[in-house]
Amino acid sequence: MSSYGPAKRIVGLDKNVWVEFSALAAETKAVNLGQGFPDFATPAYMIEALKEATTHANPLMNQYTRAFGHTRLVNALAALYGKFQNRTIEPTKEILVTIGAYGSLFNSIMGLVNPGDEVIIIEPFFDCYKPMVLLAGGVPKYIPLKPRENAESTKDWILDPIEFAAMFNDKTKMIIVNNPNNPLGKVFTKDELTMIAELCKKHNVICISDEVYEWMIYTGNKHERIASYPGMWERTITIGSAGKTFSATGWKLGWGIGPENLMKGLRVVHQHSVYCCPTPLQEAVAVGLETELARFGQPDCYLTSLAEELEEKRNKVCKVLHEIGLEPIVPDGGYFILADVSKINVDFDDGTSDTRDYKFVRWLTKNVGVATIPPSAFFSDDHKYIGEKYIRICIIKEESTLEKGLELLKTLNK
Secondary structure, eight states, X not given: OOOOXXXXXXXXXXXXXXXXXXXXXXXXXOEEOSSSOOSSOOOHHHHHHHHHHHTOSSGGGGSOOOTTOOHHHHHHHHHHHHHHHTSOOOTTTXXXXXXXXXXXXXXXXXXXXXXXXXXXXXXXXXTTHHHHHHHTTOEEEEEEOEEOTTOOBGGGEEOOHHHHHHTOOTTEEEEEEESSOTTXXXXXXXXXXXXXXXXXXXXXXXXXXXXXXXXXBOTTOOOOOGGGSTTTGGGEEEEEEHHHHTTOGGGOEEEEEOOHHHHHHHHHHHHTTTOSOOHHHHHHHHHHHHHHHHHTTSTTOHHHHHHHHHHHHHHHHHHHHHHTTOEEEBOSBSSEEEEEOTTOOOOOOOSXXXXXXXXXXXXXXXXXXXXXXXXXXXXXXXXXXXXXXXXXXXXXSOHHHHHHHHHHHHGGGO
């Protein structure tokens, strides 16, 4: 056997919250309200579009397509985002199609961050941000959204302006903003994004705007696109997801959109790793975007109707959580809810040195039969205390799944 092992740069990056808790959910056959994927069907016309693409009379539909994005798809993306960013987007130079939003994040960080560059990460953050920055040789710098006392909604989680401004210096290369935020469901306001934008411009910082939940915005809130702010297009990469947009996470297609000079860095990483994405999937997503753009503003537009369905689920789940003493942080967007479990009086210690929420989620999965995710996984070591009194619940599930999970959670109140 060879004496060689993993490259030094990846040592310590192997731990992943999804590996443990997905396996535990499968092993215990618990109701899975943990991982963020729907258990209902992708829109039927999207499935038909994929069938049509794979059986198309043109044999090239099942061969390699353009490396940086299938032509029909980048044109559809340019039309959609041009409309909402109020600018003309050059499809062949300012858009890159990737293997999921994950791919766009990876390409952005690896293609734009130099060793020693500091990258500001707003907490809670999707857990891949940190290892990607480390792989690029960057230095993660964390700033938490802090809950006000007795916080009830995601509007009560805020950045301290003084602390935030102090994060920027001459080493700062990039900031990653997840809007709406996972796991919190916070939708950043115009004032908050303006504060971020002004600091980016003042310190010449690149903004990676991870907007994969962009269409899941609830009543009374508006999704602001930071790339459309004055002076921000030239320093922003906007990241989107076909999987999130069309409830088809297994399709694993995403995109990055930004100015040509920044996109060049992403393209080089992409061409030397993935090279190109599956042609039939890109064709089907193009059909989806064209269809929804034509339907926009109509009741049957999936880009808006999904949010309406999710809002009903959010309201129902939050009501039950409140009734059983798991006080929810009511989200303004996305499809997750944080619930405060600090008042649950059970012995869930498992003898590990892990944070409270990890222990509780293990106990909940094994003993109650409901799988969730521990939110401290989305915080740096210094700030895990902020997340460890909560659990993260995914609501993009069939009504029957949610009802079964909620009935089991009610047993915590007996």
